Amino acid sequence: MARLFLFSFFASLLFSLCFAEIRYSDIRSDDRPIIPFDEFGFTHKGQLELNVSNIQLSNQNPDLDLSKVGFFLCTRDSWLHVLQQIEDGEITCALQSDLIKHVFTFNKLQKGQGKFSVLFPENDADQYTLVFANCLNSLKVSMDVNSAMYNIERNNNRDYLSAGKTILPRVYFLFSLIYFVLAGLWIHVLYKKRLTIFRIHFFMLAVVVLKALNLLCEAEDKSYIKRTGSAHGWDVLFYIFSFLKGITLFTLIVLIGTGWSFLKPYLQDKEKKVLMIVIPLQVVANMAQVVIDETGPYGQDWITWKQVFLLVDVVCCCAVLFPIVWSIKNLREAAKTDGKAAVNLMKLTLFRQYYIVVICYIYFTRVVVYALETITSYKYLWTSVLAGELATLAFYVFTGYKFKPEAHNPYFVIDDDEEEAAAEQLKLEDEFEL
Ligand SMILES: *[C@@H]1O[C@H](CO)[C@@H](O)[C@H](O)[C@H]1NC(C)=O
Numbered sequence: 001m002a003r004l005f006l007f008s009f010f011a012s013l014l015f016s017l018c019f020a021e022i023r024y025s026d027i028r029s030d031d032r033p034i035i036p037f038d039e040f041g042f043t044h045k046g047q048l049e050l051n052v053s054n055i056q057l058s059n060q061n062p063d064l065d066l067s068k069v070g071f072f073l074c075t076r077d078s079w080l081h082v083l084q085q086i087e088d089g090e091i092t093c094a095l096q097s098d099l100i101k102h103v104f105t106f107n108k109l110q111k112g113q114g115k116f117s118v119l120f121p122e123n124d125a126d127q128y129t130l131v132f133a134n135c136l137n138s139l140k141v142s143m144d145v146n147s148a149m150y151n152i153e154r155n156n157n158r159d160y161l162s163a164g165k166t167i168l169p170r171v172y173f174l175f176s177l178i179y180f181v182l183a184g185l186w187i188h189v190l191y192k193k194r195l196t197i198f199r200i201h202f203f204m205l206a207v208v209v210l211k212a213l214n215l216l217c218e219a220e221d222k223s224y225i226k227r228t229g230s231a232h233g234w235d236v237l238f239y240i241f242s243f244l245k246g247i248t249l250f251t252l253i254v255l256i257g258t259g260w261s262f263l264k265p266y267l268q269d270k271e272k273k274v275l276m277i278v279i280p281l282q283v284v285a286n287m288a289q290v291v292i293d294e295t296g297p298y299g300q301d302w303i304t305w306k307q308v309f310l311l312v313d314v315v316c317c318c319a320v321l322f323p324i325v326w327s328i329k330n331l332r333e334a335a336k337t338d339g340k341a342a343v344n345l346m347k348l349t350l351f352r353q354y355y356i357v358v359i360c361y362i363y364f365t366r367v368v369v370y371a372l373e374t375i376t377s378y379k380y381l382w383t384s385v386l387a388g389e390l391a392t393l394a395f396y397v398f399t400g401y402k403f404k405p406e407a408h409n410p411y412f413v414i415d416d417d418e419e420e421a422a423a424e425q426l427k428l429e430d431e432f433e434l
Contacts, residue, residue: 025147028142046150048073050145073131078100127378164377171386204400278320369388
């Protein structure tokens, strides 16, 4: 089963490699009235290159009004107005609106030639979507679309990253440096406390190193796309590392949640089950992410994959919380019955903190980052990435700090005062239901 998952994952990688920011899309016998292609944030010196070939229309009637079939650029705001115009009956086709920018309509198509090329300069800085509209009922269109959108930099180089994303390579690189430093620090701590380390501490090292490598590849991948418009090689590494990072991170959260290796040397059956759910789901989530990134919104399956990704992600995030809850329950029961109540209480507090931090981390990196992405102007899209990476960094640092190897482990050595305070707390705990 696992092998099948892995195989399909790598197969999906290979098939999707030819796509990148310079986009090649095949449209086959499509009668959708609106097909959105890529979205791009232009600066004042932007350009759209559009080469379309192998155009075939299902209806060859020369009376057909082909001015109702074509490509245009449109911002999100003006799209809403266009929809309003259509609703109010002012126009019948999006291509008739004065709020859009015509790129090419098919009435300009030369007789007998199934292809055209346009170079469209875009000097109004904004975020535009390239859209294909087909307002003729029952006309099916087939074509190969090659599109590239880029901004011209001051030194006349092309920048294929959207206006709000152009500094992302630097952001990723900076964070990867931070994680490499963290990994070095962690090795130092492991070496100094080598008598009290558990296996989980090596696992944590692996997670940090994978995160650093993942960010490094993402930085290189993005800067390659920025320069050339296509991803080349680095995107494979990037996907492999984000796949490994995703799996190890979720496994780590589950393992720490169960207290594996520092509370007990084994996993219970139900805890293993959580892992067996989370790991394959992470595989699916990564496959969905690859498809989403590489195909763009023109594909009919794009939305489906987006939903699959969201669903799987939510399930994973909920699943990792269970082991922590079980541990908290066990510790509470032990604290009530055990003589060493205070010791267990310390652990209980620790696990409770961990529970809250995991929830905050999940909430922040999913909901808040998504909200930021939606509300910020296209020019500041990188801020949502920055916020997400900062939250992730805080989570890694918290986890490392709270579960670091301790020479004199504070969870096991407690003086009398603390024990009294802890017993006091235990009474309060009774009222606190999870
Ligand atoms: C479009 O065609 C021109 C001329 O053949 C070529 O230079 C350019 O790279 C093509 N652009 C894309 C995006 O395919």
